[in-house]
Amino acid sequence: MNDVVKSHMALFVANLIYALTFTFAKDVMPETIQPIGFILVRVTGAMILFQIIHRIWIREKVKREDYGILILCGLFGVAINMMLFFKGLNYTTPIHAAVTMTSAPIVVFILAIIFHGEKKLPLRILGVALGAVGAVILAVYGRDLELGNPKLALGNLLVFVNACCYALYLTIVKP
Numbered sequence: 001m002n003d004v005v006k007s008h009m010a011l012f013v014a015n016l017i018y019a020l021t022f023t024f025a026k027d028v029m030p031e032t033i034q035p036i037g038f039i040l041v042r043v044t045g046a047m048i049l050f051q052i053i054h055r056i057w058i059r060e061k062v063k064r065e066d067y068g069i070l071i072l073c074g075l076f077g078v079a080i081n082m083m084l085f086f087k088g089l090n091y092t093t094p095i096h097a098a099v100t101m102t103s104a105p106i107v108v109f110i111l112a113i114i115f116h117g118e119k120k121l122p123l124r125i126l127g128v129a130l131g132a133v134g135a136v137i138l139a140v141y142g143r144d145l146e147l148g149n150p151k152l153a154l155g156n157l158l159v160f161v162n163a164c165c166y167a168l169y170l171t172i173v174k175p
Contacts, residue, residue: 022089023094029090035083036087072169073172076172080165084165088161092152092159096159101163102131
């Protein structure tokens, strides 16, 4: 199997796991586990797995000057990102969270223009527009209004700020 097929399979599996997280997490929170506890289990499991993989296969050392970037990436890509997402998901619905998360690529594009001088190519603008249209379609035709949920708007806001933090992480980690 060539590297392109392997990378596409890995991306598919990662996105499948990511997509299943919305529904699974909503099913277990807050009755079985609180959002912060869910994050603790998730991050601790990932940390152990990455340490095992690093010790077995990776021989690279981290440069001293990279620690600042790694700390920022850890804050925006893991800590703040996950806390906001799971707390927001606790208040909103999986479909609302999924639709709100579609704003992340749009925010990444805007931050890349601001911080990295990314070009505003027509194809990229079309991609952002299609993403926005898809989000609107999902929001209009696939939503569960949950009119009796007083924290729905707060949950959606927390998930949106989470998407912004993740976009900032992607912008920081790019170089």
